[in-house]
Amino acid sequence: MNNSKASEPHGIVFDIQRASLHDGPGLRTTVFLKGCPLRCAWCHNPESQRRAPEVGLSGKVYGRSMTVEEVMETVRSDRSFYETSGGGLTISGGEPTVQYAFCQALLFAAKLEGIHTCLDTCGQVSTERLRELLPLVDLFHFDLKYWEPEGHRRWTGVDGALILRNLEMLVEAGARIHLRCPIVPGVNDSEAHAAFLAEWERRPEIELLERLPYHSIGNAKYEDLAMPVPAFEI
Ligand code: SF4
Numbered sequence: 001m002n003n004s005k006a007s008e009p010h011g012i013v014f015d016i017q018r019a020s021l022h023d024g025p026g027l028r029t030t031v032f033l034k035g036c037p038l039r040c041a042w043c044h045n046p047e048s049q050r051r052a053p054e055v056g057l058s059g060k061v062y063g064r065s066m067t068v069e070e071v072m073e074t075v076r077s078d079r080s081f082y083e084t085s086g087g088g089l090t091i092s093g094g095e096p097t098v099q100y101a102f103c104q105a106l107l108f109a110a111k112l113e114g115i116h117t118c119l120d121t122c123g124q125v126s127t128e129r130l131r132e133l134l135p136l137v138d139l140f141h142f143d144l145k146y147w148e149p150e151g152h153r154r155w156t157g158v159d160g161a162l163i164l165r166n167l168e169m170l171v172e173a174g175a176r177i178h179l180r181c182p183i184v185p186g187v188n189d190s191e192a193h194a195a196f197l198a199e200w201e202r203r204p205e206i207e208l209l210e211r212l213p214y215h216s217i218g219n220a221k222y223e224d225l226a227m228p229v230p231a232f233e234i
Contacts, residue, residue: 008067008068008069008105009067009068009101009102009105010065010066010067010102011033011065011066011068011071011099011102011103011106012033012034012035012051012052012053012063012064012065012066012099013031013032013033013034013063013064013065013066013071014032014033014034014047014048014062014063014064014094015030015031015032016029016030016031016032016071016074017029017030017032018074018078019078019081020090023090023092023118023120023141024087024088024090024116024118024139024141025085025086025087025088025116025118025139026081026082026085026086026087026088026116027078027081027082027084027085027087028087028088028089028090028118029074029075029078029087029088029089029090030089030090030091030092031071031075031089031090031091031092031106032045032048032092032093032094033048033091033092033093033094033096033098033099033102033103034047034048034049034050034051034052034053034062034063034093034094034098034099035048035049035050035051035093035094035095035098035099036048036049036093036094036095036098036122037095037098037122037124037125037157037158038095038122038124038156038157038158039156039157040145040155040156040157040182041155041156041184041187041230042155042182042184042187042214042230043218043230044215044216044217044218045093045094045218045221046218046221046222046225046227047062047063047221047225048093048094049094051094051098051099053065054225056221056224056225057223057224057225057226058224060224062225068102068105068106068109069109071106072106072109072110072113075089075110075115076113079115082115082116086116087116088110088115088116088117088118088138089106089107089110089115089116089117089118090117090118090119090120090141091103091106091107091117091118091119091120092120092141093120093122095121095122095124095125096119096120096121097121097125097129097130097133100129103119103133104132104133104136107119107133107136107137108136111135111136116138116139117136117137117138117139118137118138118139118140118141119133119137119139119140119141120141120143120180121140121141121142121143122143122145122163123142123143123162123163123164123166123167124158124162124163125162125166127162127165127166127169130166130169130170131169131173134170134173134175137175138176139176139177139178140170140175140176140177140178141178141180142167142170142177142178142179142180143163143179143180143181143182144163144167144179144180144181144196144197144200144209145160145181145182145188146160146187146188146193147188147190147192147193147195147196147197148160148192149161151188155184155187155188171203171205171206174205176207177205177206177207178206178207178208178209178210179197179200179201179206179208179209179210180210180212181197181209181210181211181212182212182213182214183211183212183213183214184214185214197209197211216230
């Protein structure tokens with residue numbers, strides 16, 4: 001490895017999905033970074049939670065170290081799709097800001113090349129850091145998971161206060177925001193949570209609020225990583 005490559009920020013990437021239709025406008029290249037401060041009971045990407053690369057019982061490797069330039073090679077090669085569909089780069093996770101320097105450098109590289117950027121965030125990040133990313137992010141996908149602090153802590157590990165402060169900060173800053181709201185049977189399919197979401201949906205600063213159905217496609221990955229499988233009936 002030459003010195004310039006060694007000094008570039010490296011990220012731990014567990015997947016890159018190309019031509020994705022569900023991660024923002026148009027066709028997207030979605031880069032999934034490892035590491036998350038939350039532990040949502042319904043998480044369907046358990047391989048995203050720990051920051052370090054992991055090896056499953058099957059021998060499958062979850063996460064590899066990549067430079068910004070290595071990721072950008074893939075992103076760049078999809079450029080013609082972005083131009084015809086209005087798509088771009090989405091950075092997801094985990095929580096991408098756990099790998100803050102890498103996430104920032106990747107957003108910067110994409111913006112430098114005129115590529116539309118979307119950041120998928122759970123919102124559990126320092127407000128100052130999130131504010132620093134504002135000029136680099138064209139669209140925020142922001143999760144809302146539970147309507148009150150006690151339940152939020154029970155189901156995700158944190159009380160949600162920082163998440164709501166960050167959402168208000170983005171609103172005040174005039175960011176473009178789509179709210180993404182998993183609806184999990186027995187967890188947040190209540191009238192109280194529905195009312196909380198409806199209140200956010202009515203706010204004119206929120207461009208879109210999506211209610212996402214729970215699915216159990218991550219269960220095999222829990223087993224491979226020797227983690228307890230979430231016990232939800234659907
Ligand atoms: S925020 Fe997302 S990645 Fe993190 S634990 Fe929750 S569902 Fe999983």
